[in-house]
Amino acid sequence: xxxxxxxxxxxxxxxxxxxxxxxxxxxxxxxxxxQQNADKKQRKDQKRMRQAMKGxxxxxxxxxxxxxxxxxxxxQEEEFLESLPTxxxxxxxxxxxTTMARKASFITRDLSSCGPVHGGKKRSxxxxxxxxxxxxxxxxxxxxxVIHLLPIKDKSxxxxxxxxxxxxxxxxxxxxxxxxxxxxxxESEGASSCYVGLTPEQREQLRNQKLNxxxxxxxxxxxxxxxxxxxxMKCVKELRGMxxxxxxxxxxxxxxxxxxxxxxxxxxxxxxxxxRPLTAEEKSVKVKKETKQLREFEEGLVSQYKFYLEDLxxxxxDWKQKKRKRSQAVGLQSYLSLAxxxxxxxxxxxxALPHFNFHNNIVVILVPLMNDPTRKVSDMCCDAFKKLFxxxxxxxxxxxxxxxxxxxxxxxxxxxxxxxxxxxxxxxIKEVEMKxxxxxxxxxxxxxxxxxxxxxxxxxxxxxxxxxxxxEKELLEAEAFESKEKKIKLHTETLNxxxxxxxxxxxKAQKSILLPVVLEGLANFAHLINxxxxxxxxxxxxxxxxxxxxxxxxxxxxxxxxxxxLSGQGDALNIDPLNFYSxxxxxxxxxxxxxxxxxxxxxxxxxxxxxxxxxxQVSLQRAMAFVKRLSVLSLxxxxxxxxxxxxxNRATMHSFPKCDFLLDNEIQGSGFYLPELDEPEHCNAQNxxxxxxxxxxxxxxxxxxxxxxxxxxxxxxxxxxSLSVDLxxxxxxxxxxxxxLKDMAFNPPVAPPGSKKKDHxxxxxxxxxxxxxxxxxxxxxxxxxxxxxxAATYTHIRAQD
Numbered sequence: 001x002x003x004x005x006x007x008x009x010x011x012x013x014x015x016x017x018x019x020x021x022x023x024x025x026x027x028x029x030x031x032x033x034x035q036q037n038a039d040k041k042q043r044k045d046q047k048r049m050r051q052a053m054k055g056x057x058x059x060x061x062x063x064x065x066x067x068x069x070x071x072x073x074x075x076q077e078e079e080f081l082e083s084l085p086t087x088x089x090x091x092x093x094x095x096x097x098t099t100m101a102r103k104a105s106f107i108t109r110d111l112s113s114c115g116p117v118h119g120g121k122k123r124s125x126x127x128x129x130x131x132x133x134x135x136x137x138x139x140x141x142x143x144x145x146v147i148h149l150l151p152i153k154d155k156s157x158x159x160x161x162x163x164x165x166x167x168x169x170x171x172x173x174x175x176x177x178x179x180x181x182x183x184x185x186x187e188s189e190g191a192s193s194c195y196v197g198l199t200p201e202q203r204e205q206l207r208n209q210k211l212n213x214x215x216x217x218x219x220x221x222x223x224x225x226x227x228x229x230x231x232x233m234k235c236v237k238e239l240r241g242m243x244x245x246x247x248x249x250x251x252x253x254x255x256x257x258x259x260x261x262x263x264x265x266x267x268x269x270x271x272x273x274x275x276r277p278l279t280a281e282e283k284s285v286k287v288k289k290e291t292k293q294l295r296e297f298e299e300g301l302v303s304q305y306k307f308y309l310e311d312l313x314x315x316x317x318d319w320k321q322k323k324r325k326r327s328q329a330v331g332l333q334s335y336l337s338l339a340x341x342x343x344x345x346x347x348x349x350x351x352a353l354p355h356f357n358f359h360n361n362i363v364v365i366l367v368p369l370m371n372d373p374t375r376k377v378s379d380m381c382c383d384a385f386k387k388l389f390x391x392x393x394x395x396x397x398x399x400x401x402x403x404x405x406x407x408x409x410x411x412x413x414x415x416x417x418x419x420x421x422x423x424x425x426x427x428x429i430k431e432v433e434m435k436x437x438x439x440x441x442x443x444x445x446x447x448x449x450x451x452x453x454x455x456x457x458x459x460x461x462x463x464x465x466x467x468x469x470x471x472e473k474e475l476l477e478a479e480a481f482e483s484k485e486k487k488i489k490l491h492t493e494t495l496n497x498x499x500x501x502x503x504x505x506x507x508k509a510q511k512s513i514l515l516p517v518v519l520e521g522l523a524n525f526a527h528l529i530n531x532x533x534x535x536x537x538x539x540x541x542x543x544x545x546x547x548x549x550x551x552x553x554x555x556x557x558x559x560x561x562x563x564x565x566l567s568g569q570g571d572a573l574n575i576d577p578l579n580f581y582s583x584x585x586x587x588x589x590x591x592x593x594x595x596x597x598x599x600x601x602x603x604x605x606x607x608x609x610x611x612x613x614x615x616x617q618v619s620l621q622r623a624m625a626f627v628k629r630l631s632v633l634s635l636x637x638x639x640x641x642x643x644x645x646x647x648x649n650r651a652t653m654h655s656f657p658k659c660d661f662l663l664d665n666e667i668q669g670s671g672f673y674l675p676e677l678d679e680p681e682h683c684n685a686q687n688x689x690x691x692x693x694x695x696x697x698x699x700x701x702x703x704x705x706x707x708x709x710x711x712x713x714x715x716x717x718x719x720x721x722s723l724s725v726d727l728x729x730x731x732x733x734x735x736x737x738x739x740x741l742k743d744m745a746f747n748p749p750v751a752p753p754g755s756k757k758k759d760h761x762x763x764x765x766x767x768x769x770x771x772x773x774x775x776x777x778x779x780x781x782x783x784x785x786x787x788x789x790x791a792a793t794y795t796h797i798r799a800q801d
Contacts, residue, residue, distance in 0.1 A: 148217045158224055160217070160238075207249045214254045218242070222261050229269040230293060233300040236265070240304065243311050252334045256341045259315075262308050263345040267352045275302050275357055302357055309349075309358055312342040313365055336374070343369060343377050347384035354388065354397045363397075367404040370423070371416045382419045389426040395490035398427060402497050409501055414509045421517040424498055425524055432492040432528050495528055506540055511549070519557035523602075526564035534565055538575070545583055552590055556602040559584050563609035578681075581610065581622060586678040588629050593637050600641040604732045607648045615655040623656040625680035631692040632675075639701035639746075644736035646696075646707040651732070653715050660714050662690045700750055703727070703739060 149161040198206070221239045224232045239262060245254040275298045287295075319339035343366070350362050370381045385401060392398045402424070409416055457465065502518045509515070522529075522537075529537070541558045544550055550558070559580050566575065584606055591599055611618055611626060627649050634642040653659045661668050662685070673688035696708035706723065713721035722728075727735070739747050 151220050158220055211250050211253060218257055218261050222265055225265050226268055230297050236304045240308060255338060259341050259345050263348055266305055270353055270356050274355060312346055315339055315342040343380055347380055350384050351387055360400050363401050363404055367408055370420045382423050385423045386426040395487055399490050399494045402494050406497050406501050414505055414512055418514055418517045421514055425521055429491045429495055431488055432495050433488055516554050519554055523557045523560040526561045527568040552587055552596060553599050555587055556599055560602055560606050563606060567609045567613045582679055585680045588633050597638050597641055604644050604648055611652050612655055620656055620658055622680045623652055624659055624662060625683050625685040627652055627659055628685045628688055631690050635692055639704055640736050640739040642704045643739050644732040647732040647735050650715050661686055665689055
């Protein structure tokens with residue numbers, strides 16, 4: 001028999017290749033590990049050597065051995081030295097011994113010197129030269145001022161030119177002034193010695209020359225950066241350095257121009273993506289020259305943009321803290337104007353670069369300024385955030401801003417301006433995640449686990465599956481695809497924070513000035529409130545209305561919120577909001593052509609939700625009562641409000657056809673109309689008529705007259721009394737907006753009233769009947785025949801007296 005067979009399986013070629021690869025990889029790792037250890041050990045040795053060299057230079061040289069001699073030995077040594085002859089050594093020998101002692105050995109030499117011990121004359125001359133280069137502490141450094149000259153242009157581009165000039169400073173007095181708070185004018189005069197002895201015209205001329213030079217310099221630097229930002233990032237640093245302008249005569253103007261110029265530059269050269277820092281692995285990989293240049297440009301851009309934002313923030317802080325620095329060339333009275341320019345620049349960057357780096361930092365800076373006492377600064381910040389909410393489609397910037405606003409309101413204990421919460425009404429939120437029913441919340445499709453993949457898929461299929469998932473993830477990242485689910489999730493989180501702010505104010509600060517804004521916000525987002533909050537919210541709003549502390553507009557917002565909820569998800573709730581109908585019916589008579597005329601918009605929204613959409617839950621008596629009171633209201637409001645109210649009446653008459661009872665003089669049922677009663681169900685509106693339509697047919701506006709004629713004929717859809725297509729297809733709110741006086745002109749133009757002066761008098765015979773005319777003629781003829789005798793009448797009266 002042959003040799004016994006080995007039980008070990010012979011490795012395949014693929015396994016051998018795999019094993020060899022693993023070995024090679026392990027060898028490479030060991031080699032790298034050894035190299036790292038060697039480098040680490042070398043760095044430690046170098047560190048020890050530097051410490052030893054530093055310590056040796058600081059310590060004074062000491063002898064190698066130190067011991068204390070006995071008194072007898074010291075006396076013997078002194079006697080021996082005195083007994084020695086003094087003429088044994090010449091002066092030349094003594095000088096030579098001294099020089100040799102200096103070059104004696106390595107131990108007595110300074111360890112910090114790295115040159116040879118026996119250096120020549122060249123080395124000694126280098127030492128002298130290096131010593132001469134060391135600055136003297138006694139000498140004062142002369143201050144120099146950099147003057148920017150006109151640039152030179154060659155083939156490579158524009159070359160900025162500058163010149164240094166020594167600034168002569170006046171000697172400062174030894175004694176300090178007792179008064180530290182001197183006016184800014186004295187400090188600026190002392191700082192600018194070049195204006196001494198000049199007339200005001202010469203000073204202004206000199207200032208204009210300096211300012212024009214700075215403008216040319218800023219323009220040249222900005223044009224160079226915009227034309228080639230890759231190679232001119234150093235110009236951004238130079239331009240940013242001009243924010244520290246020290247000349248008091250032009251410091252404020254130059255800083256403002258530099259702020260605005262840098263803002264426009266960053267808006268132009270910033271990419272349309274967020275720049276992230278490179279990882280250590282990405283830095284170690286070799287890349288192309290173009291890629292390396294792009295990375296350097298992005299790194300420099302981010303750093304300069306960060307420094308620019310820090311400069312703007314520091315400008316605002318200096319204004320808020322009212323602190324003047326010792327080297328500051330700007331007076332306290334100029335801090336406000338500089339801060340306004342800084343806020344404007346931040347607001348522009350907030351809107352122009354919402355995708356770029358440090359956007360959240362800008363939000364954190366600007367949100368507290370929305371509550372600033374300075375009206376101009378506050379309005380700029382509020383307008384910026386309103387525009388941001390309106391143009392934000394993804395929802396990321398809106399969510400970050402709402403979070404900061406919520407923290408600000410809570411930290412200040414709800415003591416903020418109403419304009420801060422007014423900006424939240426500009427949020428573009430139309431769809432959020434609602435709590436679904438049990439059927440809708442069924443479990444979603446479950447993906448296969450790794451164990452199931454191994455069980456059901458082959459090795460090649462698993463490999464392809466993994467590569468496919470990786471490719472899909474990379475494609476999604478490259479395209480920056482914002483899915484609808486992610487957008488809805490962001491909007492849901494944003495709206496939850498907004499409702500949290502609103503509900504806190506309703507609970508803790510019901511008498512705050514923020515209550516009107518909160519009620520308006522609830523009315524605006526009421527269709528997005530979850531069903532679980534309906535009962536509590538309705539009770540709170542009803543208590544607020546019944547308390548009597550709310551104005552007309554606040555009550556209207558409460559009513560709008562309730563009916564917006566009930567017309568949406570709350571349609572399934574079995575609630576009859578009769579009290580809210582009565583409240584709206586009561587408020588209608590308080591509106592007029594003055595300031596409350598702007599509340600007609602809210603009234604029209606409420607009527608659409610209360611009568612048109614809920615026509616199946618509204619009785620005929622209630623509908624007729626509202627039609628009658630709205631007709632009364634249309635008499636004493638502006639013409640555009642009258643058009644909107646008559647259009648709402650038309651929609652109500654179409655929803656309730658039996659409202660044509662109001663066009664007849666006959667009484668329907670018992671009782672009579674009670675116009676002063678504030679209960680629409682019990683005012684007997686069916687026993688009255690719409691006599692207001694006859695007055696409106698003589699209105700000064702042609703559209704009001706047309707609507708009045710249309711409603712008095714029963715609001716027909718066809719015929720001579722029907723409306724045109726452009727009037728019948730528009731909603732009451734659209735008609736109210738179209739015929740408003742926002743352009744201070746009537747639409748369409750209104751003819752001026754005619755003259756009341758009559759050309760001729762009407763003859764009396766045309767106004768009288770036959771018998772009366774005969775009587776008048778007889779009386780007039782008798783008066784004409786008799787001649788009055790005033791003297792006889794006077795004598796008769798005196799005789800009676």
